[in-house]
Amino acid sequence: MKEGPDIAHIAALIGDPARANMLTALMSGKALTATELATEAGITVQTASTHLAKLAEGGLVETRKQGRHKYSSLANDDIATLLENLMGVAAKTGHLRTRTGPKDAALRKARVCYNHLAGDMGTQMYDSLRARDMLHHSGETLHLSPTGESFVTALGIDLPHLQHQRAPLCRDCLDWSERRSHLAGSLGRALLSRFIELGWAKPVADSRVIRFSSLGSTEFAKHFPL
Template sequence: MKEGPDITLLGSLIGDPARANMLTALMSGKALTASELAAEAGITLQTTSAHLGKLEGGGLIRQRKQGRHRYFTLADDDVGGLLETMMGLAAKKGHTRTRTGPRAPALRKARVCYNHLAGELGVQMYDSLLARGFLQEQADEDLLILSDQGRDFVADLGIDISPLNQSRRPLCKSCLDWSARRSHLAGSLGTALLEHFYHKGWAKRVEGQRIVEFSRPGEVSFQKLFPLIEC
């Protein structure tokens, strides 16, 4: 008898096209209703309910009830990271969808990966923090160390680290970016930085999409804060 983690259930849950489309839609970090997910998957509401039951039973999603309505989200950061990694592998192996459009360049530039910034700007932010010693990678691990200089940098932005340290989520974690095929910053700090950009008015989410759209002044401020540095 084989022992250890069983990946076959996860593979079967994610591998169904309808369920894959629903999980991808939830990568936006926004809670969606069964009707909205049915539209994303292109299936009936009844069939969607069956799929949602399987995804929830497998621990990939969770539901929130508000009044008479039920909303669904990814279960946690680990699920979001797994999906982003699978997207990166699919792109690397050439398993891409043939349909392209004006959204593609914008998605590659800046988008939400569950609850943090991904795309070219997300990778730039990660590289800039590493180059200046604010983040330190650990051998063979996704978890990162925020240096003392990094803590000062974050504090100067007005972000309070204390509640982030008390979170059950990792403070800093690398996440493989599917389009750039390099790492960007996840974890509670990654979420806090994205919220900071929203709060400062530098960027906003495109309604109903994963795209994060920076204003011209916002991108100028971002570039000053996270410059590209040759190592």
């Protein structure tokens, strides 16, 4: 038996279609009940509970009890990054679901990727920041430049608070629909929260879609021009 990380075990946990659908639903960043996840996966609640137990044992989800209900969420940012990268590989290699529609188009335009903005608007924000030298790479690490620090501070981001967190401030995340990078890390999370706080955008219930208002789209384009 080979020594080292057992990637086959993790792959098997994710590879089951029902579990894959449940994990994808948790990419909304919300904690969901077994009943809600059963609906997403098209299975019974009892079967969903069995799957959740396996995912929790494998370290992919965590479950907490509140009142009479148990809520499950992705264990950490690393799991969300892994899932988004797998979506990118699936899209790049042509393994796509055949059913498309308005919801699919909305997901491609703007959606939440666990806790940050993804889709066309997510990559636009990333590309705009890079083009104006507000984000730059040092080796494989993504940094915010002094100009970028001033820009996000003017947007109302509490940068010193973010810089003292354990999570990385800036991180690349491969976008499955655009097949380009968008901004993750604590700054990516803070920017999406700020857009919602300003009233530019709001999450769509029971979906990963982020919908920008007319004013929000105008302000977004003004702050993140291509």
